[in-house]
Amino acid sequence: DRGLHWSTKDGNFSVSLNGRIQPASQYNFINEPDPAFGSNTANELNSGMNIRRARLGVEGTFLKIWDYKFEYDFSRGAGTVAAGITDAFIRYNFDSPLSLKIGSFKEPFSLEEATSNRFYTFIERHMSVNTFVDNPNTYKTGIGINYAVPRWQTGLAFQTEPVGGFGQSVSSVNANGNQSRNNGSGDIGWQGIGRISGRPWMIDETKFWHFGVSACH
Numbered sequence: 001d002r003g004l005h006w007s008t009k010d011g012n013f014s015v016s017l018n019g020r021i022q023p024a025s026q027y028n029f030i031n032e033p034d035p036a037f038g039s040n041t042a043n044e045l046n047s048g049m050n051i052r053r054a055r056l057g058v059e060g061t062f063l064k065i066w067d068y069k070f071e072y073d074f075s076r077g078a079g080t081v082a083a084g085i086t087d088a089f090i091r092y093n094f095d096s097p098l099s100l101k102i103g104s105f106k107e108p109f110s111l112e113e114a115t116s117n118r119f120y121t122f123i124e125r126h127m128s129v130n131t132f133v134d135n136p137n138t139y140k141t142g143i144g145i146n147y148a149v150p151r152w153q154t155g156l157a158f159q160t161e162p163v164g165g166f167g168q169s170v171s172s173v174n175a176n177g178n179q180s181r182n183n184g185s186g187d188i189g190w191q192g193i194g195r196i197s198g199r200p201w202m203i204d205e206t207k208f209w210h211f212g213v214s215a216c217h
Contacts, residue, residue: 108155152198
């Protein structure tokens, strides 16, 4: 479950290696070419193959109350090495269910967006989820706080833009419609974001009703 895992006998230090490769391919059978569109039909769908995700990561704990994670996706990039970084954070776990982390991590927005792509019911997130995230990269740099107990949890974060160079895939869009990091011009964007969710009705771990709400500015 934890991939390759090592830990000290006293439990003060641990490290795990993990990764995933997700290839994607499609071939579309299309009608005869339409002369009005040259060699392409009016609604041709492209065929091809790529590696959707190719991730390698390391995570673990130190001094029992700290944990860390670093993950790199070789299929990302936007022309810069740093843009392939997804998670890159350290977290302090208090004695209570409270934790505090700093670095690059996913914004606490939407259950489906927060769920790892390893656990989808379908091969894509729902269109409505993609409509409300502010840009194609939901891994943002900042500080976050989380409180989680078995029946409910809440996460709050103050984050700026993702790790990486300027480009559409790593930049948010400001009120004027301009990418705030486009060609290095303009201030970077900041956001306050939060999510609270829980199981107000629950019989056991297989019978419950989950409800949550997210907000961002």
